[in-house]
Each structure stands twice: as structure tokens, then as C-alpha cells.
Amino acid sequence: MQNPTAAMLAIGDEILSGRTQDANMHHLAQELTAAGIDLRECRVVADDHDAIVEAVRALSSRWDHVFTSGGIGPTHDDITADAIAAAFDRPIDVRADARALLAAHYAASGRELNAARLRMARIPDGAALIENPISTAPGFILENVHVMAGVPAIFRAMLASVLPGLTGGAPIQSRTLRVERPEGDVAEVLGAVAAECPDLSIGSYPFVEAGVLGTNLVLRGPDPDRLEAALAELKRRFGGLA
Structure with a gap:
């Protein structure tokens, strides 16, 4: 029996400009190899809504799992969540459980849950949250796409919470x-x-x-x-x- 397959989509102008060197792809490849999931394709796209939608649709239709990194923060160029929702024709809005996580986190730290931070609670309909033990703002899983942060420490923590729920094959x-x-x-x-x-x-x-x-x-x-x-x-x- 063949191992499940996977692809990675790294999102961000900073990677394509050379300002940031991607470390998440290397870590994902190591972890998937150990889990018996074959990483078969990796792409990098800009912070461009249509480019993200196109890439997500192509990768999710071809491979068993897709892992994305980047673009789920509080700023104007964090558009990944909206693009994932569009890729699967799902509505997106602030979700109560994600908002509650952020509200508790910022209350404990004495900071305001302002409009920018509340953007990180916008989750497409039907998605399951991915735990973020470092900065609380959740990732999410929609269909076969696992949407995670670009910050390497957070990406690793999110991946660690996702992998136990996936069925792998024989470790390579x-x-x-x-x-x-x-x-x-x-x-x-x-x-x-x-x-x-x-x-x-x-x-x-x-x-x-x-x-x-x-x-x-x-x-x-x-x-x-x-x-x-x-x-x-x-x-x-x-x-x-x-």
C-alpha cells in the first residue's frame, strides 16, 4: 500500500523577496517522512488572494494533505484565511470559539483584543481549529488543507498538534x-x-x-x-x- 501524499504551500512576499529564509519546509519534510507521509510538492506564492486560491485548489485536488504556512496574522496582508475560504466556497467570519481563545489570552497578558487581533479569529465555516500553544491564535483545517502560521516556532507547535490525527504509512x-x-x-x-x-x-x-x-x-x-x-x-x- 502506498503512503499518503502531501504538499506544502508557503505564503508570503517576504520569502519571495529573499528577506526571510523559509525553515518550515525543511521541518515539515522531516516530520512527514518520519510519519510515513510522502511530501511530493512544495510551492511558494505571494500575498496575493487569487494566487493562493489557485494554488490551494490545485494542490488539494492532487494530494492527500496540504500544509500551508504564513498569512494568518493580524495585519492587512494576512489574507490566507480569506483565500482558503474562497478556494472552498465557504463563508468566513469571526468564530466564537476562536474569539474566546484570543480574549482569554489578551486579558491574561493585559493587552486589548483590538480589531486587528480579532482578525485572527476569522475562521471559514466548517473548519476545525488547530491548537497554538505559543501565541494562542489558532490555525485551522478545512477539507484536506492544514492552515498554519509562518513563524517557525508556531508552525512547529501547530504541526505537532496536527500530525497525531493523521494516518501515515511506513516511515521512509x-x-x-x-x-x-x-x-x-x-x-x-x-x-x-x-x-x-x-x-x-x-x-x-x-x-x-x-x-x-x-x-x-x-x-x-x-x-x-x-x-x-x-x-x-x-x-x-x-x-x-x-
Whole structure:
């Protein structure tokens, strides 16, 4: 049985401008791999309503799960919630349970729940809230889309609350063989082993270290015995390299 699939949609002008380096994609990939969910696609879009709607519709129709990051804060350019609602033709408004969470949080901190902060309680109809143990403002799940904050610490906390509720498959494991030869020298053998092991993902990643040109051969799959057998075969064909 194939593992469930997933995509990520990172939202924000600051990522596309280079001002902010995205860390959430790397973390999501690691966590999904451990959970047996295959991350198959990642996109980055601007803070543009139509672009978000288009991307959400495309990704949610193609993959089992979609994870978004960014654009659910209190400012004018935080438009993700509205775009998600539009993508699924759902109305959106301030929801009582989300408002109650924010009201308690700001009352405890002695700050006002003003109109800007209340924007973070706007939730599309039919969505389930995602817990935010750091700053309280919730994310939400609508259909197969998990809408989370862009701040890495909050994204990680939200993801930790979401993952236990998802059904995964077999965790993907990997093995790596370092070969101090360029890709052109290993391509034929690597292609042959890949053809013999269609159940594994086998890739090559060149490197240059201290003047040495080489290639890391990476095998990925859910079955450790199959990985070890394929790794042994690569070592045999490359002359017992460790």
C-alpha cells in the first residue's frame, strides 16, 4: 500500500523577496517522512488572494494533505484565511470559539483584543481549529488543507498538534553511499541498480570537498532489508566502497 501524499504551500512576499529564509519546509519534510507521509510538492506564492486560491485548489485536488504556512496574522496582508475560504466556497467570519481563545489570552497578558487581533479569529465555516500553544491564535483545517502560521516556532507547535490525527504509512528510511567519483562515472551503474529496485527511490547528489569531486548515492524506501540489499549491491559494483 502506498503512503499518503502531501504538499506544502508557503505564503508570503517576504520569502519571495529573499528577506526571510523559509525553515518550515525543511521541518515539515522531516516530520512527514518520519510519519510515513510522502511530501511530493512544495510551492511558494505571494500575498496575493487569487494566487493562493489557485494554488490551494490545485494542490488539494492532487494530494492527500496540504500544509500551508504564513498569512494568518493580524495585519492587512494576512489574507490566507480569506483565500482558503474562497478556494472552498465557504463563508468566513469571526468564530466564537476562536474569539474566546484570543480574549482569554489578551486579558491574561493585559493587552486589548483590538480589531486587528480579532482578525485572527476569522475562521471559514466548517473548519476545525488547530491548537497554538505559543501565541494562542489558532490555525485551522478545512477539507484536506492544514492552515498554519509562518513563524517557525508556531508552525512547529501547530504541526505537532496536527500530525497525531493523521494516518501515515511506513516511515521512509534512507541509506547513503559516498563515492569519490563524478556523476558521469557512476551514472551507468546507478541506473542499472535503480532499474533492478523499482520499489526504491535512488538518487545521486554531487559534491566538491577539499578539491575532491564525488557523488553521494542516496537510497530511500520503507523496507530496511531492501535498502541494505541495494546498498550492498552498490558497494559491490563500486569495489567494496564504504
